[in-house]
Amino acid sequence: MNNQHMHDTTIQVEIVLVVPFLLALTGYYIAVVYANRRFNKWPISRTLLFTSGILCASIASIGPLANAAHESFAAHMLVHLLLGMLSPLLIVLGSPISLLLRSLPTNISRKVSYLLRLRLFQIIHHPIVTSLLNIGGLWLLYTTNLFSLMHENKLLYLIIHIHVFVAGYLFTASFLYNDPVKKRFSHFYRSIVLIFALGAHAILAKYIYAFPPIGVPKLEAEVGGMLMYYGGDAVDIVLIILLCKEWYRATRPRIKPSLQHATS
Amino acid sequence: MINQNQVAYLNRNIFSGFLFGLGLVAFLDEAIFHQILHWHHFYDQSTTSVGLISDGIFHVFSWFATVGALFLVADLRRRDAFMYPLWQGSVLLGAGTFNLYDGIIQHKVMRIHQIRYVDNLLIYDVIWNALAASLIIIGFTIIMKYRRLAKKHDE
Numbered sequence: 470m471n472n473q474h475m476h477d478t479t480i481q482v483e484i485v486l487v488v489p490f491l492l493a494l495t496g497y498y499i500a501v502v503y504a505n506r507r508f509n510k511w512p513i514s515r516t517l518l519f520t521s522g523i524l525c526a527s528i529a530s531i532g533p534l535a536n537a538a539h540e541s542f543a544a545h546m547l548v549h550l551l552l553g554m555l556s557p558l559l560i561v562l563g564s565p566i567s568l569l570l571r572s573l574p575t576n577i578s579r580k581v582s583y584l585l586r587l588r589l590f591q592i593i594h595h596p597i598v599t600s601l602l603n604i605g606g607l608w609l610l611y612t613t614n615l616f617s618l619m620h621e622n623k624l625l626y627l628i629i630h631i632h633v634f635v636a637g638y639l640f641t642a643s644f645l646y647n648d649p650v651k652k653r654f655s656h657f658y659r660s661i662v663l664i665f666a667l668g669a670h671a672i673l674a675k676y677i678y679a680f681p682p683i684g685v686p687k688l689e690a691e692v693g694g695m696l697m698y699y700g701g702d703a704v705d706i707v708l709i710i711l712l713c714k715e716w717y718r719a720t721r722p723r724i725k726p727s728l729q730h731a732t733s
Numbered sequence: 734m735i736n737q738n739q740v741a742y743l744n745r746n747i748f749s750g751f752l753f754g755l756g757l758v759a760f761l762d763e764a765i766f767h768q769i770l771h772w773h774h775f776y777d778q779s780t781t782s783v784g785l786i787s788d789g790i791f792h793v794f795s796w797f798a799t800v801g802a803l804f805l806v807a808d809l810r811r812r813d814a815f816m817y818p819l820w821q822g823s824v825l826l827g828a829g830t831f832n833l834y835d836g837i838i839q840h841k842v843m844r845i846h847q848i849r850y851v852d853n854l855l856i857y858d859v860i861w862n863a864l865a866a867s868l869i870i871i872g873f874t875i876i877m878k879y880r881r882l883a884k885k886h887d888e
Contacts, residue, residue: 672789
């Protein structure tokens with residue numbers, strides 16, 4: 470009876486987690502249709518990237534992997550990698566804010582873009598703030614008893630999972646300027662902050678390996694820590710390449726007029 | 734022998750090669766000694782907390798250095814300023830510097846992990862650091878040669 474009850478609330482929590490993602494995907498498709506009526510065709514690659522991002526987040530939120538994550542720490546870590554790192558990266562690459570601004574009628578679009586320039590949005594778009602929210606949150610989760618509490622309290626479970634995704638999204642968006650940004654930090658500044666933020670992620674992965682979170686058996690913590698370390702690397706390298714590419718483009722030398730024909 | 738742009742971007746060539754050397758060696762270290770040979774341990778109980786921090790930051794820094802260095806190569810090429818031999822020398826300097834740091838500071842002072850968990854560890858340490866030092870010397874010699882060439886070009 471009690472188990473059945475637990476199971477029911479687990480399903481409810483999973484549905485609450487996954488529905489916003491599906492709504493966002495539907496909204497994205499509708500926005501593409503509207504935007505294409507008024508502007509150049511929205512690149513199909515962005516739609517595909519955004520869709521894959523939602524797919525990753527959904528796999529992490531509901532279904533067999535999400536279920537396994539209640540029991541196994543390695544599965545939990547895979548959920549973390551998908552929900553907090555890969556899915557936010559793919560979603561940022563889908564440029565959802567640009568699409569939103571394009572698809573809305575001009576007067577509303579202006580209001581939204583005014584809203585996005587508010588101080589609050591600037592603060593949660595500062596690379597150091599987003600790093601603290603994202604990596605700091607993870608340190609708190611794995612080095613205190615928050616992790617074991619999360620598996621007992623469904624509301625806490627929900628809040629932490631939402632936080633992991635939102636913090637992951639803000640983090641990625643504060644390093645890759647795929648969408649319009651009011652205050653742009655230099656590439657050098659962002660690179661330095663990124664090295665420390667990702668470094669803190671790698672340190673935490675080894676820390677988990679060495680000192681398992683409360684309630685996690687040693688062997689599982691070792692597998693989970695290594696998954697976090699190397700899985701993090703795989704996503705990090707993409708983030709680093711994209712940031713460097715942005716930098717490379719921004720520092721393009723001015724081509725001499727006489728050479729323009731030869732190079733184009 | 735060397736053009737105006739190459740002289741102007743001499744330091745960027747060295748910087749790019751140095752970064753790539755650091756990143757390449759860190760990558761090889763991870764691939765060969767951690768993954769293939771299993772000589773290095775992912776975590777060693779005697780690691781100091783400073784060692785844990787240094788390891789994490791260096792790990793990410795070397796990822797960044799590899800990628801950034803290759804973008805710098807692309808940048809030098811689009812400016813017609815890339816000097817491959819000088820760059821190679823700088824790679825050796827970066828590789829040697831990282832290995833020496835790894836071999837002395839990370840392995841011995843911070844005790845992140847040892848080269849191999851065997852009795853005659855000293856031999857491994859000596860070979861490791863001697864190789865690192867010779868890479869530095871070779872790299873440095875090549876760089877000095879090109880610095881002299883650039884100076885001559887200026888005169």
